[in-house]
Amino acid sequence: MALVVLGIAVVNFFLLHLAPGDAAQVLAGEAGSATPEYMAALRRQFGLDQPLPLQFLQYLGNLLTFNLGFSFRHGLPVLELIGQRLPATLLLMTASIGFAVLAGSALGVVAARNAGRLADTLISTLALLFYATPVFWIGLVLVVVFSVGLDWLPVGGMTSVEAGYGGWDHVKDVARHLVLPAATLGLFYLAIYTRLMRAAMLEVTTQDFVRTAVAKGLKPRRIALRHVLRNALLPVVTMLGVQVGSILGGAVLVETIFAWPGLGRLAFEALFQRDLNLLLGILLCSSAVVVVVNLAVDLLYTVLDPRIDFAR
Amino acid sequence: MSIAQSVLPAAEERPVRRGLFARLLRRPSAVAGLALLGAILAMAALADVVYPADPLDMAGTPFLWPGADPDFPLGTDMMGRDIAAGVFHGARVSLLIGGVATLVSLVIGVGVGAIAGFFRGRADHALMHVTELFQTIPPFLFPIVIVAILQPTMTTVVLAIGLTSWPSLARLVRAEVLRLRDGEMVQASIVLGLSDARIILTHVLPNVLAPIVVSASIMVASAILTESSLAFLGLGDPNIVSWGSMVGAGREVLRTDWYVATVPGLAIVAAVLALNLLGDGLNDALDPRQNRR
Numbered sequence: 001m002a003l004v005v006l007g008i009a010v011v012n013f014f015l016l017h018l019a020p021g022d023a024a025q026v027l028a029g030e031a032g033s034a035t036p037e038y039m040a041a042l043r044r045q046f047g048l049d050q051p052l053p054l055q056f057l058q059y060l061g062n063l064l065t066f067n068l069g070f071s072f073r074h075g076l077p078v079l080e081l082i083g084q085r086l087p088a089t090l091l092l093m094t095a096s097i098g099f100a101v102l103a104g105s106a107l108g109v110v111a112a113r114n115a116g117r118l119a120d121t122l123i124s125t126l127a128l129l130f131y132a133t134p135v136f137w138i139g140l141v142l143v144v145v146f147s148v149g150l151d152w153l154p155v156g157g158m159t160s161v162e163a164g165y166g167g168w169d170h171v172k173d174v175a176r177h178l179v180l181p182a183a184t185l186g187l188f189y190l191a192i193y194t195r196l197m198r199a200a201m202l203e204v205t206t207q208d209f210v211r212t213a214v215a216k217g218l219k220p221r222r223i224a225l226r227h228v229l230r231n232a233l234l235p236v237v238t239m240l241g242v243q244v245g246s247i248l249g250g251a252v253l254v255e256t257i258f259a260w261p262g263l264g265r266l267a268f269e270a271l272f273q274r275d276l277n278l279l280l281g282i283l284l285c286s287s288a289v290v291v292v293v294n295l296a297v298d299l300l301y302t303v304l305d306p307r308i309d310f311a312r
Numbered sequence: 313m314s315i316a317q318s319v320l321p322a323a324e325e326r327p328v329r330r331g332l333f334a335r336l337l338r339r340p341s342a343v344a345g346l347a348l349l350g351a352i353l354a355m356a357a358l359a360d361v362v363y364p365a366d367p368l369d370m371a372g373t374p375f376l377w378p379g380a381d382p383d384f385p386l387g388t389d390m391m392g393r394d395i396a397a398g399v400f401h402g403a404r405v406s407l408l409i410g411g412v413a414t415l416v417s418l419v420i421g422v423g424v425g426a427i428a429g430f431f432r433g434r435a436d437h438a439l440m441h442v443t444e445l446f447q448t449i450p451p452f453l454f455p456i457v458i459v460a461i462l463q464p465t466m467t468t469v470v471l472a473i474g475l476t477s478w479p480s481l482a483r484l485v486r487a488e489v490l491r492l493r494d495g496e497m498v499q500a501s502i503v504l505g506l507s508d509a510r511i512i513l514t515h516v517l518p519n520v521l522a523p524i525v526v527s528a529s530i531m532v533a534s535a536i537l538t539e540s541s542l543a544f545l546g547l548g549d550p551n552i553v554s555w556g557s558m559v560g561a562g563r564e565v566l567r568t569d570w571y572v573a574t575v576p577g578l579a580i581v582a583a584v585l586a587l588n589l590l591g592d593g594l595n596d597a598l599d600p601r602q603n604r605r
Contacts, residue, residue: 007445019461132585134537136544137559137577144570242447249452253541257563267453268545271460283457286450294448 008287012280013059017052019276068281073273078281081266086285088158089262091174092254093247095182097240100189105236107190108197113224115202123194130191135250139184139257146180153180156259181258185250189243196239200232207231234305241297245290335597342593348586352579356404363397367553378571389572390565395558399579402555406583409470410535416474417481417531422524424478425485426512430493436486447479455538459547466549469542473535481527488520522598526591533587540580555580 062068068078111123130138147155158177159170204210205228213223248263255264263282270278336342370391378387378395386395428439446454455472462468492498493516501511542548543556555576562573 004445133581140573245450248450290448
């Protein structure tokens with residue numbers, strides 16, 4: 001795990017040096033917005049006059065003290081900017097993963113219990129379609145239908161600023177703004193979980209302990225929920241860890257479409273202002289989120305399946 | 313070599329390809345995938361014949377809805393560009409970028425997987441750490457940063473996608489190679505004194521071909537998705553028309569003329585769906601376990 005974090009730092013350092021111009025120009029955002037004195041100070045701070053290995057050590061030192069540099073465009077340190085935007089992204093991620101896992105698992109269970117019948121065909125076709133649909137396109141179609149056409153839900157943003165809600169109304173307001181972005185981001189993963197759950201249920205159903213349960217005379221519903229579902233959940237949890245990174249990537253698209261004030265939107269802004277240092281900071285922090293979530297998933301695994309023990 | 317052929321088990325001639333096409337044709341979803349893919353390939357091939365003009369040029373009155381003018385079956389966008397021409401030329405760009413990026417991924421993924429699985433030990437350890445690293449960096453964010461830093465051109469987009477989408481394939485190939493490594497075939501080859509490179513290329517990899525083929529079709533699909541997403545964000549080559557950039561442009565007139573953004577999106581869905589269906593079909597057709605069902 002520590003090696004991976006170090007590797008991410010190496011990749012970031014490499015990308016920083018891949019950009020045209022020297023790193024000081026990249027760090028200063030764009031040419032012209034920084035004074036020559038600041039550029040000189042930056043060069044000294046990052047030791048750009050020194051050999052590459054030394055530069056890398058200095059970069060690592062900055063990372064270890066959580067110094068990700070300064071964003072001129074925003075007039076704030078990069079880390080502070082990311083800290084401001086991270087909660088919105090985490091909320092969006094949690095909502096869309098929650099939606100995808102719950103609805104996807106339910107659909108997968110229904111499809112598996114009706115394997116080969118009409119319900120299965122319908123669900124599987126739907127999953128196949130969602131799996132092939134680009135996230136940004138789903139977002140636009142949902143906006144056309146639910147915001148422009150039906151006028152049920154807001155087009156974008158996280159709150160209705162002009163309303164100035166407080167307390168419970170504020171929560172409801174954010175929830176209303178959250179529906180479309182979370183659904184957009186979640187539908188692709190819903191398709192994955194539906195397919196995964198269906199396959200896992202069918203796989204577990206063929207095992208001996210299920211036959212025993214049938215022989216004992218348990219009701220099919222109880223077997224499906226108590227015996228099969230519990231075991232089929234393991235691959236779903238594994239998938240969760242694998243998907244975190246890709247959900248963070250998808251958040252860039254969703255937050256751009258819905259003007260959701262999170263990390264993804266920040267990345268998009270940084271992209272267009274050519275604030276490469278901010279962009280790299282976001283990449284670094286997103287990778288850190290992935291590492292942390294994967295650690296949590298590993299721990300969750302030991303709870304779900306006591307046979308797994310990491311104290312080898 | 314004649315000794316090798318008589319000593320080695322016939323496993324390398326597993327009937328992977330024999331009747332594969334026939335088996336594929338027995339699956340309705342695979343047939344649908346092949347048909348869709350064929351249509352898109354035809355669009356890409358005929359783009360210059362059917363729509364010889366530059367699809368980025370103004371062709372008619374702006375904001376013609378689909379069906380309003382028989383000359384523009386899919387309508388025109390806010391700049392008067394023919395959407396049908398864009399869809400045809402976009403097919404070429406998407407398939408090309410998806411194909412070449414997948415080729416890059418295949419070379420890296422198969423190379424890393426084969427070396428890690430065959431040599432095990434330290435090489436395996438080091439390569440798996442690199443793989444884990446590439447799996448940790450958020451998949452879509454990584455190509456965004458690469459393209460942003462290197463400036464968007466067709467080559468950088470291909471490289472960015474290819475360099476970031478190989479890890480799962482590397483793991484798959486490694487697992488298969490590890491399984492074959494201790495098999496009789498490889499052991500016999502070692503006894504015969506064949507070089508490592510030769511064993512990997514002629515005896516190990518041909519037996520891993522089936523899962524690689526299946527992954528490749530899925531990888532082209534996801535490469536097309538990534539490319540269109542990049543183009544949607546404005547990270548595509550500005551001089552070529554792409555389905556993603558068409559959707560991105562249509563976004564500005566979404567409220568009134570939503571067809572501008574939705575029509576090219578349908579093309580993306582069709583292409584990705586076709587490749588996924590084909591991948592599923594290949595998976596079933598190549599998996600001997602499935603034949604019993």
